[in-house]
């Protein structure tokens with residue numbers, strides 16, 4: 756019985772690919788510092804660190820030039836009610852060859868989709884531009900203004 760309990764506990768602690776929970780976001784440890792930064796900025800501009808959905812963030816092998824993606828999963832409960840769970844996949848190759856600021860940009864972009872329900876902004880320099888290549892240079896030089904605009908447009912929407 757004791758062995759069984761230990762196994763059970765071991766599974767709970769490390770069994771699921773060491774996911775940690777950060778304010779409603781289930782995530783691998785590599786993403787924690789970027790999520791912390793996002794949540795601190797969110798608190799500064801939107802007054803809360805809470806995310807709007809249950810979000811799971813993890814590495815994946817994404818096709819082509821896609822660096823990250825956000826999608827929704829609808830979970831049916833036994834009582835037939837539904838719950839939305841969001842997934843953020845980050846391309847592992849991109850992650851391994853990128854600078855900190857590029858990682859931060861992609862995490863903010865995907866949380867923009869999954870948490871703030873933001874859509875793409877194509878006509879200007881913005882975190883939500885679908886072409887990260889266009890924004891990367893400015894974001895890496897100074898991200899303050901882009902982050903402020905990112906959260907302010909979320910505020911305007913609501």
Ligand SMILES: [Zn+2]
Nearest residue numbers: 864868875885
């Ligand atoms: Zn996008």
